Amino acid sequence: MIELTNLTKSFGSFVAVNDVSLSIPSGEFFGFLGPNGAGKTTTIKMMTGLFTPTSGRIAINGFDVEKEPQEAKATFGYIPDHPYLYDKLTGREFIYYMGGLYKMERNDLKENVDRVIDLLELASWIDKKTEDYSQGMRQRVTFASAFVHKPRTIIIDEPMVGLDPRSARIVKDSLKQQAKEGASIFMSTHILEMAEELCDRIAIINKSKIIFLDTRENLHLHKTKYDGNLESVFLELTKEENE
Amino acid sequence: MTFLHILWFKNLMFWKVSSKRDVGMVVRNVGSFIVFGSFAVGSFYFSNFITAYLLENVRIGLFLFHRFIGMLLFVFFVTINLGNMVVSFSTLYRSPEVDFLLTSPVSYLNIFVIKFLDNFFYSSGTLFMVGFSVLLGYGYYFNLPWHFYLLMMFGVLVPFMFLAACIAVIVLLLLMKLASKVNFRLLISGIVLFYISQIYFYFQVSSPVHLVQEVMKYYPYVDLYFGTLDPMAVKILPNFWVSEIMYFYVTNNFTAVTGYTSLLVLSTAGLFIFALAIADAVFYSTWITSLTIKSLTIKSLEFKNSIFSFGKRSFFSPQVEVILKKEFWQFIREPSQWIHFVVMMALLLIFLSSVSSLNIKLETPELKAVVYLVVFIFNIFLINSLALRFGFPMMSLEGNAFWTIRSTPVTAAKVYWIKFTVVVVFLGILSIIISWLSNIPYLYIRKVVGEQPWMYSFIEPSDTVKLLSYSSMIVTPLITITLVSLNFGLGSVYSNFIEKNPIRIASSQGATMTFLLSVVYLVFLLGVYYFPATMLFTAEMKELQPDWRMLKIIFFAIGFPSVVIIAISHTVGIRSLKRDY
Numbered sequence: 001m002i003e004l005t006n007l008t009k010s011f012g013s014f015v016a017v018n019d020v021s022l023s024i025p026s027g028e029f030f031g032f033l034g035p036n037g038a039g040k041t042t043t044i045k046m047m048t049g050l051f052t053p054t055s056g057r058i059a060i061n062g063f064d065v066e067k068e069p070q071e072a073k074a075t076f077g078y079i080p081d082h083p084y085l086y087d088k089l090t091g092r093e094f095i096y097y098m099g100g101l102y103k104m105e106r107n108d109l110k111e112n113v114d115r116v117i118d119l120l121e122l123a124s125w126i127d128k129k130t131e132d133y134s135q136g137m138r139q140r141v142t143f144a145s146a147f148v149h150k151p152r153t154i155i156i157d158e159p160m161v162g163l164d165p166r167s168a169r170i171v172k173d174s175l176k177q178q179a180k181e182g183a184s185i186f187m188s189t190h191i192l193e194m195a196e197e198l199c200d201r202i203a204i205i206n207k208s209k210i211i212f213l214d215t216r217e218n219l220h221l222h223k224t225k226y227d228g229n230l231e232s233v234f235l236e237l238t239k240e241e242n243e
Numbered sequence: 244m245t246f247l248h249i250l251w252f253k254n255l256m257f258w259k260v261s262s263k264r265d266v267g268m269v270v271r272n273v274g275s276f277i278v279f280g281s282f283a284v285g286s287f288y289f290s291n292f293i294t295a296y297l298l299e300n301v302r303i304g305l306f307l308f309h310r311f312i313g314m315l316l317f318v319f320f321v322t323i324n325l326g327n328m329v330v331s332f333s334t335l336y337r338s339p340e341v342d343f344l345l346t347s348p349v350s351y352l353n354i355f356v357i358k359f360l361d362n363f364f365y366s367s368g369t370l371f372m373v374g375f376s377v378l379l380g381y382g383y384y385f386n387l388p389w390h391f392y393l394l395m396m397f398g399v400l401v402p403f404m405f406l407a408a409c410i411a412v413i414v415l416l417l418l419m420k421l422a423s424k425v426n427f428r429l430l431i432s433g434i435v436l437f438y439i440s441q442i443y444f445y446f447q448v449s450s451p452v453h454l455v456q457e458v459m460k461y462y463p464y465v466d467l468y469f470g471t472l473d474p475m476a477v478k479i480l481p482n483f484w485v486s487e488i489m490y491f492y493v494t495n496n497f498t499a500v501t502g503y504t505s506l507l508v509l510s511t512a513g514l515f516i517f518a519l520a521i522a523d524a525v526f527y528s529t530w531i532t533s534l535t536i537k538s539l540t541i542k543s544l545e546f547k548n549s550i551f552s553f554g555k556r557s558f559f560s561p562q563v564e565v566i567l568k569k570e571f572w573q574f575i576r577e578p579s580q581w582i583h584f585v586v587m588m589a590l591l592l593i594f595l596s597s598v599s600s601l602n603i604k605l606e607t608p609e610l611k612a613v614v615y616l617v618v619f620i621f622n623i624f625l626i627n628s629l630a631l632r633f634g635f636p637m638m639s640l641e642g643n644a645f646w647t648i649r650s651t652p653v654t655a656a657k658v659y660w661i662k663f664t665v666v667v668v669f670l671g672i673l674s675i676i677i678s679w680l681s682n683i684p685y686l687y688i689r690k691v692v693g694e695q696p697w698m699y700s701f702i703e704p705s706d707t708v709k710l711l712s713y714s715s716m717i718v719t720p721l722i723t724i725t726l727v728s729l730n731f732g733l734g735s736v737y738s739n740f741i742e743k744n745p746i747r748i749a750s751s752q753g754a755t756m757t758f759l760l761s762v763v764y765l766v767f768l769l770g771v772y773y774f775p776a777t778m779l780f781t782a783e784m785k786e787l788q789p790d791w792r793m794l795k796i797i798f799f800a801i802g803f804p805s806v807v808i809i810a811i812s813h814t815v816g817i818r819s820l821k822r823d824y
Contacts, residue, residue: 024406048650050824084643086569087743088576093569095555101651106556129576133254145647 002047002153005199007056009042016042018208019056023035024186024201026061026152029179031199032188040188041081044157047186048078061152074102076153077146081161083138084238087131091122091141094130098145109148115230116144119174135162143171147178154178156187159196172198192230206238246353249344253361275756279369282759283376289766290380298384305490310451313477313486317445318408320482325438326366326750326753327411329579333744334362335412335526336419336533345530357523363408365747369755374400385493398504399485406481409514417519419529431582439589446597448474455610468494498779506591562653562760566661573640579746583632589676591625599680608780615776616687619715620769622677623722627761627806628671630727634666635734635757636748638820642740645824655820657793657816659735663813667727674723675716682712707779707789714794715772718801722768725805726761732812733757736819764808771800 002024007016017039024030034040045051047058047071058065063072085094095116099109117123118138130138139162146154159175160168175198179185189195195202202219204212214222219230226232264324296304303311335358344354378395418430457472458465468490477483484503491499550557551571557564574580598618638659641648648658685708704712737753748754775793782789 045824048646050646050649052821070652070654073650078646078650080646081648084646086644088568088573093553093572095567097569098647098651100553100561101647101653103253103561103652105561109561110554110813112346176604 003059005057010054029203031195031202034205038205077151079156081157083142085130091126102149121146136167155183286376287380290377294384309486309490316482323407328409351527352523355526406511424534595680599683611780612776627726630730634730635664636745638735639738639748656817676720678716679721707783710789728809728812732816735816
């Protein structure tokens, strides 16, 4: 369950996110779309505690991210747009590290580390140092580290950056699996087909404001007004805002 | 032309970054200006005071004074040399800029020169400033003309530092060339041993205590030139040439000044040309070799299935445990960390073995106090160097993976305190050992009872000496906590998550500022300790009972400001971790 209420973030005179309100119930797969610089990453960084909002409120699974940050963070897993890891640790050690930060007890942790390694098919290279990984390998380790504590909510920023088709399929399947198990997923992406395939509801943000918010079914209806293509809807909506 | 083109854009980038005009940057720049300016003024007065004090109060004479300068310059030379070597490895062989330039039509020699100069000026800017302030203080005492400063800065200090950098890069290039044939770990061990043995040899040969005792035999004619006491091995070193230039300048022997200056400048030019020739021949091939040196991790230190393994249980809470283990592995698997650590520990051992075996037979209480304080402050300086080198970069070394801390249920403050505890516990214990070892010559005074030097017994030290020794052993850990706090707090304030090289982080502008603040604190400690030390050694000579109130005064004078520094450092350090990431 994610609640964003009148969320605003300014950097000096520049308003990156302007009065955004969203409510994502448990178990929903939510797509967050928008052109470059629209405010997607800023919104996600506020949700995960990396940025402090200028105003407004964020609650994740009933916990206020500003007032009860530890409780809120314990309930979600985060996959950033750039999968930065500790170069000198192996992938397995990194997942253990993340599990420890989520206060997982040893036996539970070991079991879950093995589970996510299997889920994301990491076994053949997980014991090499991450400095030797490709972008896609790093991305998959980040997914594994976000899933290790079985979060109730998953927040993902651009999940497909640098993934080859097989890795992309593995990641999509793992996300579907998480959703099936009841996790709510908040995903920002540029890949419209992916949003269309996976998401229950979609929001489009442009120039710091939400300009579209509806279900996948209604989006399909919307598409028919154009040429039946989601890309056309996206371009038209963001174009209208630009003009 | 290509060289100038690249240099132009590097300068442009530097000025654009330095001249950013947001509030934070302005505050930082003003702060830096105040700290650097104050330090320059402080260095001037300190150097002027020390010169006057040693020559007028302690009356060590011009010869001894310049030999001490020579010894300090030796330490300075080795520091620049080693620092340049380690940083050159990163800038020449592990830099994305070099990777990029190698794909462009720029000659290998040009790339080498650009990175070498970049490296030299990056790590030497503050040293020039400090050097000039110290020279001003020295020159002002002797009332020297303007051309002294001009000569010293551009004819002596710059060539001296450049010479150290040239030797560093020549050794590095040769090492990398050999690395294609010989095991790299073996080479590193060899070079570390070589440096350690050279430093040990230098201090054995130029024994400062022996020199003082020899010169003092001629008291009061201690301004004379006692060149016959200088061992031949020392005379071929550039630090000796610089101390000779200074000595002969103040004694108006300009023929000797010209001779030594020419020797220094020509040696530097010769070595630079030699470095260019070697780089032209081997830089690219050694860069290729560097790609095959994947890791300098010591395999035997991998500790598979040990308590350091992430899969093993410990009595710590999960968060503390994984953070400690992560820190351990990051340190062990990063060559620039453990190699530098081993070198510093080895140097420390040499220093301690020399200091603990000193046989001090000095006559005047002032001279005794000076020797005592020099050793005391050098101990603190060593601790500060370790805190700066290993403590300051610790938060920055989270790097771009800092998101893991900010987005998980661990507070950045908790991570900060865990890291701080690791450093402060280690350095705290080390400081007690150092303090105890350096007090051995005072607490365990040897008296030869037989015909052989090893036939000796111990004399019970006086209460005054006990008081001084125990007080320094008690305050040293407090001073250590203060210095680690300062380095840690400001290391967080100036955290740079982009830079991966800990040595470059520890020589950044923020680190330099921190170092300067630490030196101000060190000077303050000297001030606090000077009068009690002199009074206690005077009391010892007159066989008077020590004044135990002195101990309380020392504790209060050091304790109060230290606690304030600790509190401020941690407050600003932890607050800075809450910034937007």
